[in-house]
Amino acid sequence: MKPQDRLLMRALRRETTERAPVWLMRQAGRYLPEYRAVRKEAGGFMEMIREPRYAAEVTIQPIRRFGMDAAILFSDILVPLEAMGMKLIFDDHGPSLPVPVRDRAAIDGLRVVEPAATMPFVGEALKLTRAGLPDETALLGFCGAPFTLASYAIEGGTSKQFSYLRKLMYLDFATFSILMDKLAEEVIAHLRYQVASGADAVVLFDTWAGSLTRADYQRYAAPWTKRVVDGLAGVAPRVIFAGESGHFLDDLLAMGAEGVALDHRTSLSAAFDRAAGRCALQGNFDPAALFASPQEVQRRTHALLDEVAGRPGHVLNLGHGVFKDTDPESVGAFVRAAKERAR
Ligand code: CP3
Secondary structure, three states, rough: HHHHHHHHHHHHHHOOOOOOOOOOOOOOOOOOOOHHHHHHHOEEEEEHHHHHHHHHHHHHHHHHOOOOOOEEOOOOOOHHHHHOOOOOOOEEOOOOOOOOOHHHHHHHOOOOOOOOOHHHHHHHHHHHHHOOOOOOEEEEEEOOOOOOOHHHHHOOEEOOOOOHHHHHHHOOOOHHHHHHHHHHHHHHHHHHHHHHOOOOOEEEEEOHHHOOOOOHHHOHHHHHHHHHHHOOOOOOEEEEEOOOOOHHHHHHHOOOOEEEEOOOOOHHHHHHHHHHOOEEEEEOOHHHHHHHHHHHHHHHHHHHHHOOOOOOOOOOOOOOOOOOOOOHHHHHHHHHHHHHOOO
C-alpha cells in the first residue's frame, strides 16, 4: 500500500472514507501489562526511548492488541530539550528539568542541534517500527509545540501556575522570543527528521496552551506554532493539539494545519461547522469515560460518530491521553465500536 492510501492519510485529506480512522493519544503506556513488562526489562522510561528495539516494541504493542489505524512513536516531547543541553529526569512524579532556563545567559546556552546526530535513536525507532507494523497502519511522528516546550524549559517541570514562564513572557518579551525562536527551529528540524525516517504525518502537542487567554495565545504562542506549521508545509500532513483550547478554536482552525485535535469539552459538530472544510478534526472522546463499562464505551463511541454523521475529515481519538489506570478492555471496546460503525 502506498503511504498516502492509508486510511488516516485519506481522512486527513478530508476524502470520504469507509469509516473514520481511530487511534488514541498515549495508546502506548502503563495501562498495558505488556508495556510494564518492557519498562521493567529496560530499567526505566528514558532507557526505553533511547533503545530503538524497546521503543519500536511498545509503539507496536497497542496495534497488535487492538488494531488502531495509526501508531504514534514512543518517545516524549521533552527529548529535544535534553538534546539542546538540558538535564532531563523522569521519575514517579513525572518529568523534571533540574536546571531550568530563566534568563538570557541560560537561554543563550541552549544549542539548536541536528536531530540525526543528537537523537539518532528516534529515527532508528521509526524505521524499526515501520518494519514491524501492518502495511495499512499509519505511523505518526510528533513534537511539543514551542510554547509547551518553553513552559517545561522555564518552569523545570510540569506546573499549575507557570509563574516563571509568565514573568519572562510579560517582563522580558525579547528574551522569551529568543527562546521561542530556538525551540521553533529545533521542532521543525526534529519533525523533518522524523518524516525522513518514516513518519507519515506529524502531531504537534501544545498541552499547556489552553492556560492562556485568547489574546495571549495569539501573542505568545500562535506565531511560533504557525512558524512550525509553515516549516512543514509540503513535507507531511500536520495535526495540531492544544489542551483545553475551545476559547481559541478559531485560531487553531486558521493555522493552516491539515488536522486540528479537539479536547472533550469542545462540541465536535459545532467545530465541524466552524472549520467549514478547512481542515480535518480529531477527537474527542472523554478519556475519563473509558472508566465506564465496555457497553457504555461502545454506546458513547457510536453517539460521537452519530454526531459527526459521516462528515469527511474525522479522525476518531480521545480528547487527551489514556489514563494509566484505564482497563485495556475499555480501549478495546472503543476501537471495536469505531471499526464496526461504517459511514
Ligand atoms: O503512546 C503515545 O502517546 C506515544 C508516546 C508519548 C509519550 N508522551 C509517552 C509517555 C507521547 C506522544 C508523549 C507526549 C507528551 N509528553 C506530552 C504531550 C501530550 C499530552 O499528554 O498532553 C507531554 C505534556 C509530555 C510530558 C510528560 N511525559 C509528562 C507530563 C509525563 C508524566 C505524566 C505521566 O503520564 O506519567 C510524561 C511521561 C510519559 N510519557 C509516559 C509515557 C508512556 C509515562 C512514563 C512511564 O512509563 O512511567
